Amino acid sequence: MSKKYEISKTFKVHRSALLTRGLVVLHAIAIVAVLINALDLIYKVIISLMVLVSLFVYLKRENNFHGLLIRRSSGLGWEVAYLENNFYAVDILASTVITRYIIVLHFLQNKKKQTILICRDALSYDEYRKLMVALKISGVNRG
DSSP: OOGGGOEEEEEEEOOOHHHHHHHHHHHHHHHHHHHHSSOOHHHHHHHHHHHHHHHHHHHHHHHTOOOEEEEEETTTEEEEESSTTOOEEOEEOTTOEEOSSEEEEEEEETTEEEEEEEEGGGSOHHHHHHHHHHHHHTTOOOO
16 A cells, blocks of 8 residues: 555544533533523523523434544545545644643535534543644644
8 A cells, every 4th residue: 555545543533421511511501690690580581491402402413423533644634434434535724722631623624614522531542642643743733
């Protein structure tokens, strides 16, 4: 195989329990903020219901998440596969944020900007660290 098409590493991103807990905590904080402000009761109820609907939508989306594959090859660059092994070429943007706890991956796919949140528990510790290093080496220096 030519070095040009050699795959350096494939990362399998799983569902994150940390992200699910974070969604619940953030929505709970929003509901508390609504309840302690000076709005009329009817507005508090309406806004609280909207926050609960938002929580339901995000939890359903997280529950339906079945994994994601991210890989980088020397010749093809970064690729993402949502289901099975259908990889799509992506351009990682400089707005990507890399920290020890979370990676906010911004990329362009078919001229559409997309974002993926990767919590540290979505990969094993070693795999998360390798993904951080691979992103930093490829030119993403945020975080």
